[in-house]
Amino acid sequence: MIFRHGSLSRRDAFLLLIGASSMHIWTLIFNARGLDTDQSIVINTHVSQQDALGEFLTTTAVLKVTETKLETMTATVTELAAPTSTSRSLSPFDDLPPTDILAHAPGWTLFRNVYMSNGTMFIVADEASRKKIPEIRMMTSTGLEAVNTPENIALREPTPDNMRIISPEEAKERWVFTSKDANRPSFNRVWSVEGNTLLFNDPPQFLNHYYHFVAELFFGVQAFWHGAFSEPISTADALSPSSATHYSLRHPHAPPIHRAIFAHASADAWRDNPGFNSYFLRAALPSVVVENQVDWDDRIRATRPKTGEPQTDARAWHFSVVLLTDRSAAHRGAVCGSQTQRTAAEAWDFMRLRGKLRGLHVGGWWAPLREAVWRFAGAEEGLEAAIDMRQAKDPDKIVISYISRQSARSRKLIADDHKLLVESLEELVARKNKERADAQPEDVPLEYELTVVEAEKLTHDQQIRMAARTTIMLGVHGNGLTHLVFMKPNRASTVIELFFPGGFAHDYYWTSRALGMRHLAVWNDTHRAYPNKPDVNYPEGFQGDFIPVHGPTVVQLIEDRVAMKL
Structure with a gap:
């Protein structure tokens, strides 16, 4: 009964009749005026697969809200959700999902559903799936510092304490508690680390170096992470060097990275003395949470069985999506170990050969991080160049940035040679600008500008703004040339690296070419360039002060x- 006492008086019935009649008349009046009386909320969800791996989805939700008052108001809201992993956090009652390897190159492995317990990474796979898993030594190592001796090389080979492959049954035995009471459900002792993780298994040996941190480690991260979640370019584009795809500065969005774990480095060990590592990380990936060795050790201790506690009572961490990088494993690959000595080369070459990197001629795949740092530094000229290009643009001005090491502790030019170099560059700029002033209006050559940079006297922002304006970066082999990764791409973008005669290293040579730029190695009054590059060599005098x-x-x-003669 709808009435409290279960009875309906004559007065109540009369009032109910009047109310119903009034509502009927009200409806007839407004229907006659043709108003929409639909008061429903309609949600139309369209899900489309956007990446080649099929692991990250884009959801478009169209929300139509119609309200009826004296007038009808209709509002349509379209929201494009950020790409997100299909993996989810495990509940205590979930089965443990098997591990998927989404992409792998030596030293670079992208996992979904990988586990860590007591410091060991566990891959859960049945017999059929094990055949597809790469060699463990090509994925990880003991994480020790690298020394080129047979003993050290052997010590860096991984053991079962570093990584092992177990069956779903063994995973259940380890981490699922089954009660003796048949009426009680089983539950797992696995805790999910939500989101997407970068796990660096590198020792601190190279982390606190600007080049190795930015132009090698995160250079490789960007190539591998973005490449893994991008569809390959078409065969026609791949076979056409002039295709617009190779000049595009717009790379497909990749899923966000939520945390970076430096498993073997303290809070200070991944930071360099000039402070550029932390500057870059906060500028390029401002939302990333950083964990270091202390935090990783916390996770290890949290999953370590207590004394006398059965192994089956151990806990484990479940990583939904993790990119594991390992320097020693990368050096076991042919591209890094035999050809370039650059760990990022394994990641870059793997994705390049599969057509997963756009904008190869202008570093388009690197553009998201480059532009983020430009914006952070206030490099307006760089941001103006962040557009798609049918072909590499001509520079608006030839800006020569000579990064001097004359105030550094090592690798300096002979003082008189440094002086002559600066004078020669100044004469070039003066001569070219005079030619510009004297030119006919229909054929005005480009303006030239020279900046002699002593990086230690500039702020981080000033150095990035300098790089963003640079057409030709010049300097002795050294850390300052790392700024080439923030140069504005154009047809004349070039790095000129000065070496002690006979010396050569792949660092800035390979990085320049990976961004589509020209690299010239100079030995006093001679030069070498691709494909006639020198062999790697560190002769006596390479680190000296008399180059x-x-x-x-x-x-x-x-x-x-x-003039495009080189």
Whole structure:
């Protein structure tokens, strides 16, 4: 009964009749005016697969809300959700999902559903799936510092304490508690680490170096992470060097990275003395939470069985999605170990060969991080260049940035050679700008500008803004040339690296070419360039303070490069 006492008086019935009649008349009046009386909320959800791996989905939700008052108001809201992993956190009663390897190159492995307990990474796979798993030594190592001796190489080989493959049955035995009471459900002792994780198994040996941190480690992260979640370019584009795809600065969005774990480095060990590592990380990936060795040790201790506690009572961490990087494993690959000595080369080459990297001629795949750092530093000229290009643009101005090491502790030019180099560059700029002033209106050459940079005297922002304006970066082999990763891409983008005669290293050579730029190695008054590059060599004098260079030779190289003769 709808009435409290279960009875309906004559007065109540009369009032009910009047109310119903009034509502009927009200409805007839407004229907006659043609108003929409639909008061429903309709949710139309469209889900489309956006990446080649099929692990990350984009959801478009269209929400239509119609309210009826004296007038009808209709509002349509379309929301594009950020790409997110299909993996989810485990509840205590979930089965333990098997491990998927989404992508792998030596030293770079992207996992879904991988586990860690007591410091060991566990891959859960049945017999059929094990055949598809790469060699463990190509994925990980003991994480020790690298020394090129047979003993050290052997010590860096992984053991079962570093990583092992177990069956779903063994995983259940380890981490699922089954009560003796048949009426009570089983539950797992696994805790999910939500989101997407970068797990660096590298020792601190190279982490606190600007080049190795930014232009090697995160260079590789960007290539592998974005490549893994991008569809390959078409065969026609791949076979056409002039395709617009190779000049695009717009790379498909990848899922966000939520945390970076430096498993073997303290809070200070991944930071460099000039402070550029932390500057880059906060500028490029501002939402990433950083964990270090202390935090990793916390996770290990939390999953370590107590004394006398059965192994079956151990806990485990479940990582939904994790990119594991390992320097020693990368050096076991042919591209890094035999050809480039750059760990990022394994990640970059793997994705390049599969057509997963867009904008190869202009570093388009690197553009999201490059542009984020430009914006952080206030590099307006760099941001203006962040557009798609049918072909590499001509520079608006030839900006030569000479990064001087004359105030550094090592690897300096002979003082007189440094002086002649600066004078030669100044003469070049003056001559070119005079030609510009004297030119006919229909054929005005480009303006030239020279900046002699002593990086230690500039703020981080000023150094990034300098790089974003640079057309030709010049300097002795050294950390300052890492700024090439923030140069504005154009047709004349070039790195000129000065070496002690006979010396050569792949660092800035490989990085320049991976971004589509030209690299020239200079030995005093001679130069070498791809494909006629020198062999890696560190002769006596490589680290010295008496490196020779012939200024007029460098000037001629710049002129030839701008004229596209090189």
